[in-house]
Amino acid sequence: MQTLILGSSSPFRAELLAKLHLDFITVSPDIDESPQADEKPEQLVKRLAEAKARKIAEQHPDSLIIGSDQVAVLNGHIMGKPGNYAKATEQLSAAAGNKVTFMTGLALYNSASDSMQSLVDYFEVIFRPLSAAQIDFYLTTEQPYQCAGSFKSEGFGISLFQELRGQDPNSLIGLPLIRLIELLANEGVDVLAQQSD
Incomplete structure (x- = not known):
């Protein structure tokens, strides 16, 4: 099998991919993630997922490369990584009682055949109404300042939610495994029929 590469520096995505019992390496793509006009x-997440995979292919010409990118969207506006307590408070205050849609761009690029498969997976989070004290407690407990939307769904962030809607809960963390399995199958990789050396 070709070398499988996860084009991400995210430990959370690596943990997710490890669930599939595939041998893979991680390579951090260095691309400009600025939105276009x-x-x-x-469109942004799909373009960036593809760009990450193609960037890594420059150094890995005979590989299957996974690219992924995610944004959280509230009322049509992208919620980035807050970076600090004040911005996280602002984000969670806006999300409280509302729906946030997570859009995850997923790409699988075969750098040997120049074959690109890509898609966007959607996952919705309905937030509970939250008081200022609850938001403060959550943020000081988990400090999710490097997470889009100001929470970690795989951790204490579950306490913020009223409902989750989507095909694959892994998508919320940043790598939709159900759809990835389909893309891998199109490249001849059956995760349920792996051969050991």
Whole structure:
């Protein structure tokens, strides 16, 4: 099998991919992630997922490369990584009682055949109404300042939610495994029929 590469520096994505019992390496792609003029969130994440995979292919010409990118969208606006307590408070205050849609761009690029498969996976989070004291407690407990939307769904962030809607809960963490399995199958990789050396 070709070398499988996860084009991400995220430990959370690596943990997710490890669930599939595939041998893979991680390579951090270095690309400009700035949105283009008038680019919709779903266009942005798909373009960046593909760009990450193609960038890594420059150094890995005979590989299967996974690219992924995610944004959280509230009322049509992208919620980035807050970076600090004040911005996180602002984000969670806005999300409280509302729906946030997570859009995850997923790409699988075969650098040997120049074959690109890509898609956007959607996952919705309905937030509970939250008081200022609850938001403060959550943020000081988990400090999710490097997470889009100001929470970690795989951790204490679950306490913020009223409902989750989507095909694959892994998508919320940043790598939709159900769809990835489909893309891998199209490249002849059956995760349920792996041969050991």
